[in-house]
Amino acid sequence: KGVFWGASAGWEITKENFWETSNLSNIFSSFKLRGSYGKVGNLGGIGDYAAFSTFGSGLYGGVASSLYAVSGNKNLKWETSKKTDIGLNFGILDNRITFEGAYYKNNIDGLILNVPQAPSAGVPSTIATNVGSMYNQGVELGINATPVQSSAFSWNTSFNITFNKNEVTSL
Numbered sequence: 001k002g003v004f005w006g007a008s009a010g011w012e013i014t015k016e017n018f019w020e021t022s023n024l025s026n027i028f029s030s031f032k033l034r035g036s037y038g039k040v041g042n043l044g045g046i047g048d049y050a051a052f053s054t055f056g057s058g059l060y061g062g063v064a065s066s067l068y069a070v071s072g073n074k075n076l077k078w079e080t081s082k083k084t085d086i087g088l089n090f091g092i093l094d095n096r097i098t099f100e101g102a103y104y105k106n107n108i109d110g111l112i113l114n115v116p117q118a119p120s121a122g123v124p125s126t127i128a129t130n131v132g133s134m135y136n137q138g139v140e141l142g143i144n145a146t147p148v149q150s151s152a153f154s155w156n157t158s159f160n161i162t163f164n165k166n167e168v169t170s171l
Helices: none
Strands: 005-012 028-042 054-060 063-070 079-092 097-116 126-149 154-170
Antiparallel strands (some): 054 063, 079 097
8 A cells, every 4th residue: 555646847947938038939949847756655576465475276196285376574675766867958049959958856765676585484485575775866868959840852851869867785
């Protein structure tokens, strides 16, 4: 059980009266600030009943039997990501050239790992467990251009680059 939410906002500044009367409107054809924050849950890859121990069926000496199939973890919780994204987009020359820049940070708590168990423990081979925290953060930059545009032909080009850092903060 978890509660997850998000919010985002954007402001196209070129639509404001003060922008239209400034000299900046002669340079920028668009200029937008944007940001978002959200909390997201992830149980992907661990199955629907990882918190519960389950039994299966089999044969033992030709007789139907019940066997211990999965060892659950009643303390298993959602892996949660708290994501922040802040960006800027702008265009020049009637948006024939556009630029995009963004900073993002993603804090992840409750990382889920199927932890191997010793065979002598008498339980199935792994137990899904919340094992730690990590973050990733970075900057993304992009440029898009339309150097040639006519009724018969157009040429679009794009360039992007990303710098990313990941770090495990606890195990």
